[in-house]
Amino acid sequence: MSQYRVRAKKRQRLHPSDRRVLLVDAAARAFGRLGVEGTRMDDVAAEAGVAKGLLYRHFPSKDALLEALMERKGAEFSARLQQRLTELDAAHGTPGQLVTEGLRLWIEQVASDIASFNWIETGAAGACTPFRDEVRRFVTERILSVAPSIDHATASLVASALQAVAEAVTTAWRQQPQAIPRDELLSLLVAFCVGGLNAVAQSLGVAATLHPPASHRSRPRRP
Structure with missing residues (x-):
């Protein structure tokens, strides 16, 4: 043996x-x-x-797993956004640049993490709520930092509107990404969101006007 x-x-x-x-x-x-x-x-x-x-x-349950996964992804995305916007703040970036960079990171997230956005579209038992909550919380804080005179509830509603637009537009784009290049998608979102934010600021009497970076101002579509 x-x-x-x-x-x-x-x-x-x-x-x-x-x-x-x-x-x-x-x-x-x-x-x-x-x-x-x-x-x-x-x-x-x-x-x-x-x-x-x-x-x-x-x-x-599977839903509990999905919720934990989306909560993690929301925290990771917010951390990336925080880092980039902090860099812009240090470089004295304008509010328009902050909006543009936030939307750029969102589009990159959609394009690079297709599986996660497939999960978002399923809406499985509200599993994506932690992801959305984390992103909305961060955007709300940034709005309040730029326009501290408005109340938190209003800032949260504006953040929700921006989030809904970004999700809807990028979801439609992801189904046919060849229809419009990524840089044109970003310019479209920037124009829409900046215009909407300026309209909201005017209606609330907030003395803040956003201007998109020159590279993302409206321009004619390609023939």
């Missing part, structure tokens, strides 16, 4: 928060490959290499 014994490899014990991160990562891969409707908890468990019981211990 051999003096050596083969020992079964034990699964590494992780802190619950670390385990949740790995499970959400696995869910992202499964959703991206199979779609929300086509993904089962068994698929996520297999993707993560864990027993289904362990998955249910951390997430009671």
Whole structure:
């Protein structure tokens, strides 16, 4: 008999928060490959290499997994937006430049993370609410920093309107991205949002006029 014994490899014990991160990562891969409707908890468990019981211990349902994933993506997007706008603030960027850069990052997010926006369109049990809430919270804070005289509720409504326009336009564009180049899409959104913000400011008596950067002002469409 051999003096050596083969020992079964034990699964590494992780802190619950670390385990949740790995499970959400696995869910992202499964959703991206199979779609929300086509993904089962068994698929996520297999993707993560864990027993289904362990998955249910951390997430009671697929909707809970999707909510955790979208909450993370909302926080990541807000962090990127905060970093870029802070850089613009340091360079004395204008409010029009801040709006333009925010919309640019949004379009980049849509174009580079198609799977996430497929999930947004499904609206699975309100799973995208954390994502939307995080983005709206950030935009509301930026509006209040530019126009501190308006109240928080009004700023939140304006942020919701901007968010709805950006989502609707980019969702339509993503279905036919060849119809209009990305830079023209950005110019269209900038013109619409800046014009809307100026109209809102005027109606509220706020002495603030936004001007889009010269590179994103209205120009004739290509023939």
